[in-house]
Amino acid sequence: MSEDTSPEIVLSLEIDDPALADRLAALLGNIAGLRLAAPGEQAAAAIVGRDPRIMPEDIALTQRELDVLALMAEGASNKMIARQLGISVHTVKFHVASLLDKLDATGRTDAVTHAARRGVIEL
Amino acid sequence: MSEDTSPEIVLSLEIDDPALADRLAALLGNIAGLRLAAPGEQAAAAIVGRDPRIMPEDIALTQRELDVLALMAEGASNKMIARQLGISVHTVKFHVASLLDKLDATGRTDAVTHAARRGVIEL
């Protein structure tokens, strides 16, 4: 009873583009075994937009910068990052400064959000 | 014929759960006007998993804390947040401290990533 083979897959439609959202809603509206989620309803999966902005692959961060960025996203301080990577705090600050420049950020928090938005790191 | 009214919506299926992915693929496989993307192909939208971890609805942040959190995610300093919200820096620090506590974070950067992971804020 509870373990039905396939009750109904609930999909949450989370598309910003109204036109695309409408077309998808029309296409998916009457498919057996599939239902679009009501606002706020828990869904098994979501349909999200694929903005071209998410496609970068060009910001060209060095390996070391990626290391620092990852630890930065974990909330690590420069001192912790330095210990973790076995380098000096000065060097960490050097890489952080480079990251702020490349990611066009004003601070480490901004850098992490920018990196996440561009898909450079995964939260 | 380049400006077709609706060529075909390309959907990228990005579901970790194999069973769910299979069922979705079967359901969406033969719908006119809709196609699943080939690996690596650029898609208009993606179907992503809705992990239960993203469902919090209990951390209970106050409205003001959400205001501060949003600006914090934009990389704003306490001073900027204060100006933006028309309150004093001390009050901002008060809310930030509360956020760090509730989100179990060690710093503002950590708080933003935790909030994003839990779906409290959208990057």
Next chain:
DNA sequence: TGCGAAACTGGCCGGGTGGCCAGGACGCAG
């Protein structure tokens, strides 16, 4: 009517952050 939660403000201070200066080592392409 008292009581807690939320919002707001202040001072103080140790430590973290970011920007500036300087330098040296390595590998790799021109």
Next chain:
DNA sequence: CTGCGTCCTGGCCACCCGGCCAGTTTCGCA
């Protein structure tokens, strides 16, 4: 060989951050 880029390190310093203490008001609820 001579640059160039990456990585690494040092010092200095203004500023920001987070935690500590303290207080006020306003609101809804018991």
